[in-house]
Amino acid sequence: MQGLDPDKQGVPVAEHVALQASANATIDDTKMDGVTVFDPTACFVDAAGVCRMEWEGHAVYYDSGHLTVYGALRLRPLLEGAMRALAAPAESQK
Numbered sequence: 891m892q893g894l895d896p897d898k899q900g901v902p903v904a905e906h907v908a909l910q911a912s913a914n915a916t917i918d919d920t921k922m923d924g925v926t927v928f929d930p931t932a933c934f935v936d937a938a939g940v941c942r943m944e945w946e947g948h949a950v951y952y953d954s955g956h957l958t959v960y961g962a963l964r965l966r967p968l969l970e971g972a973m974r975a976l977a978a979p980a981e982s983q984k
Contacts, residue, residue: 900940
C-alpha cells in the first residue's frame with residue numbers, strides 16, 4: 891500500500907459478498923446442530939459501505955487472507971457477543 895491513500899483502499903461490501911459467495915455456500919451446506927457460524931463482515935465495513943484494508947491508521951490485513959493483530963481485535967465485540975449468547979443458556983440453568 892506504499893504510496894496509496896489508505897482511506898481509498900478497500901472493496902465495496904457488495905463486491906465482497908460476491909467474492910465470498912462460494913465460501914458462504916459451502917459453510918451453509920455444512921452447518922450442523924450445535925455449531926454457530928457468524929459473518930465478521932460488519933466489523934470491517936465503514937459508513938460508505940466499503941470493506942476497509944485499514945482502520946484508524948492501522949492495517950487490518952497482513953496479506954490477502956490473514957488479519958493483523960489490529961484486524962483481529964476488531965472482531966472482539968462480535969466474539970464477545972457470541973460468547974455471551976452461548977453462555978446465556980448455561981447461566982439460566984444454574
